[in-house]
Amino acid sequence: MIKNVHQYYVYILSNKPNGTLYVGMTNDIQRRVLEHKQGSIDGFTKKYGLNVLVYFETHHNVNDAISREKQLKKWKRLWKIELIEKENPKWLDLATDWNI
Template sequence: MLKNVHQYYVYILTNKRNGTLYIGITNSLERRVQEHKEGVIDGFTKKYGLKTLVYFETHQNVNDAITREKRLKKWKRQWKIDMIEKDNPNWSDLAYDWYS
């Protein structure tokens, strides 16, 4: 019998290409990105208008996701930009068509 499979997401939001970056973690990427887009939670992302999802990765283990988030937050800015541009060179909103 299969155990419950959990997924955790490490993600990066921005306000524009090469703009302010925010790295977060969640267990529901669609819900969390929608919260950022709607500005329902006060804080850094609301203050700087960070609503564009430019990068995310999936983890099965919450501790792995937390470790990855912490590591990314310590990275040099250029490393983060290079990582985003490797898979998303145009800084497209990866959640553009998630909501109607």
């Protein structure tokens, strides 16, 4: 029997290196990033032009992803920047090659 494997993503968007940051969570990162890039989501990310995916991590349990999102939202800005720069020092758009 094949188990249905779920994936959940905690992600950080920005508008430029060391710019404004947004932490979010989704079960479909490609769809969600496309929504941010198209500006189809009203609110903070649209207002500040946050559409560059600078960090994401995968979780197999929704509760773990929700907990991690809440944890990152409480983090100091410097800690988030250090997390991003550890994995993505040039602040590249990690969704560039996704053809979205």
